[in-house]
Amino acid sequence: MAQSDSSGSLIRRATDLLLTGFDDYNASFSDLSRRGKRRFEAGDRVGMRSDVVARMALYDQSVDEVIGRLEESLANRLWSRSIWKEIHKAFAKAIDDRLDAELYKTFFNTTSRRLFKTRGVDPAIEFVALDIQPTDRITHPVSRHTYAVGGDLGDTFRRVLRDYEFSIPYADSAGDGERLAERLRSELLAVGESAITSIELLETVFYREGRAYLVGRAFGRERYLPCVIALVQEDSQVRVDALLVRRLQVSILFGYTFSYFLADLPTVGDAVVFLRTLLPDKPIDELYTVLGRAKQGKTERYRAFVRQLLVRPEETMVEAEGQRGMVMAVFTLPSYPLVFKLLRDRFAPVKTIRRHEVIERYHLVHRHDRVGRLLDVQEFKDLRFPRDQFSSELLDELMSECQRIVRIDDDTVVIRHSFVERRVRPLDLYLKEVDEAAAHHAVTDMGQALKDLARSNIFAGDLLPKNFGVTRSGRVVFYDYDELTLLTDCNFRHMPKATNDFDLYSDETWFHVDDNDVFPEEFPRFLALKPALLEVLRDAHGELFDADWWLQVQSRIRSGESLDVPPYTDEARLRG
Incomplete structure (x- = not known):
């Protein structure tokens, strides 16, 4: 039976509201992402972080706004399943030829699930495609700059830097070009490539935590390597800080232990396809997420997990x-x-x-x-x-x-x-399974993890190894958050000195301790490490057991300083 004119009109209006709602969200997402360049040029890391957080909140705000408009338009038919089945069909037809159709579908799903308080999956009023990868329909390449290397590689990199302009100058583009060329030649030689034929880089610049990244790949005659150039702003000038050409380095950079990039990508799916050429083992859901499309990342993570259950x-x-x-x-x-x-x-x-x-x-x-x-x-x-x-x-x-x-x-x-x-592998189990050298490395990296967290204004709270894990890349991370707190909310103290034998030998704490008091000298008691491993930690990071170190970091954060924690090791950095 044909739809009545009134029902057809309702369906068209609702479909248009959903399409417009996502388009408005996407435009606002791009506006916030574009701020990354301005924040980078101004050295405004705090502002860059606030933009990332604001962008994360944008999705739910946009869905709520669309629901409000749908309520006005559909009135008492807002919860009509028969109407929503038709809206679903009309929406699917409207987005059929759109490159980022999966993002539209997820937006639709969030709206319908929120309205109907759906538990599980309702295929009549949401999109379910467990057997379809969201990037299968991507057939055209993402926008990129391609540089044929016919002469001096340093000249090629100088051309690269000229093509990526900022409102502030490069401090030493000539020197940076030579350093990039020297490092890339060395890395390609290490994998058996004697010549570099071309370099291609995405047009879109990626921004995160005060840095900018030019993302692409470098081709030899037989193979290619990732080519990610990390830029920093210093004294109102741009400087090349590092070159990442190893898959492990790039995988960590685009990993699940870092914040999301500000990257104004015209379309997301084609960028994901390109990034998969650099990181073929990286799950699609993690790439969507690290690009700031957290809701799509959740959708793809759920799909992948359900597919695994079916397999x-x-x-x-x-x-x-x-x-x-x-x-x-x-x-x-x-x-x-x-x-x-x-x-x-x-x-x-x-x-x-x-x-x-x-x-x-x-x-x-x-x-x-x-x-x-x-x-x-x-x-x-x-x-x-x-x-x-x-x-x-x-x-x-x-x-x-x-x-x-x-x-x-x-x-x-x-x-x-x-x-x-x-x-990830719990650190306490990992330390029992590996040889002495690997255990020493893990414990040392655990100490570095505590320092990195402190510089980002985080105190882990519970320092037992069971709350830390080791990733596939061998990095130690923290994953148990019930006692985690901001560093600036802690009161770091030296242990008071006993003034008499009664206090010295007392089984009870003889001085007042507030809930937020922290005594770094006591950390060895709570780390539950074997004496030999504890000594390794002391040798590498002894300042962790000194309240003065924590107070110094705390003071710098409270003064407004944004402490830098590079997402790569010194090995990747270029020396000026």
Whole structure:
């Protein structure tokens, strides 16, 4: 039966509102991303961070605005499933030929799920395409500059720098060109390439935490390498700081332990396709996320995980390896590198923190500069999984420990709220599994992680190795956030000196301690490291046990200084 004129009009208006809503969101997203250049030129790292946070909030704001307009337009038919089925069809047709159609679909899904409070998936009023990769339809190349190398490579890099202009000058473009050429030649020779034939770089510049990045690749006769040029602003001039040509370096830069880039990409899908040529093992969901498309990243992460469940129907989800959490129940699918973290109904007695405080700390990490040392976390609501894909032991624990957010509907387990993180190897287990050299390296990097976090205004709180993990790239990260706090909220103190034998030998603390007091001299007691490993940590980072070091960092942050934590090692940096 044909639609009535009134119904057809409602469907067209609703479809137009959804399309316009996403287009408006996308335009605002681009406006904020474009500020990256201005922030970089001004050396305004704080402003760059505020733009990233504002852009993260933009999505939900835009969805809420669209829902308000739909409410005015659809009135009492706002929750009509029959109308929404037709809106779904009309919207699908309208976006069919758009390059970033998947982003539109996700926006539609968020709107419909929020309206209908959908639990699980409702294919009648949302888009479900578990068997389709969002980049399959990308057929044209992302915009880029291509440089044929026919003569002096230093001249080529000087041309590159001329093509990427800023309102402030380069400090030494001639010298930077020579240093880039020397480093690239050396790296290509190391992989058996004697000549460089061309370099291609994306037109879009990527900005994050005070730096700018020119992203592309360099071709030899037989192979190509990533080619990422890191720029910094110093004294109102631009200087080349580093060249990243190894996949591991670039993978870390585009990884899940850093904040999102400000990059004004005309389309996102084609950029993801290009980045996959540099990082073929990087999950698509992580690339969308690090480009600032966090909602799309969540969608792709969910799709990928459900596909894995379909491919491995015999595999069951189990409790994650590591010590049992006192605040969170944590489970994983052994064949897939994610963990799901669920708040327990009751925390262990030693934990005085409240549920809303834990949630806020996870939100803090999501918004904060993670400096490569905190796992990004995504919040999911109303997930549904087949009951038979949970081990009986895990299901018993969830039903006894997490009843407030877990229930069983027939053959389905419904999880009302969870945090999802990339799975890493718990440091306490890692230290038992590796040889002495690897253990020493991990403990040393744990100390560096604490320093990096401190410089980003984060104090981890619980320093036990079980709360740290080791990534595939060998970096130590922190992932248990219930005791994490801002460094500027801590009161770092030296241990008071006992004045008599009674105080000296007392089993009880004989001086007053506030909740936010921290005594770095006591850290060795809480690290639970073997004496030999503790000594390695002392030798490399002894200042961590001195309150004065923490107070100095705290003072610099409170004065407004933005402390730099480069996303690459000194090995990648160019020497002037």
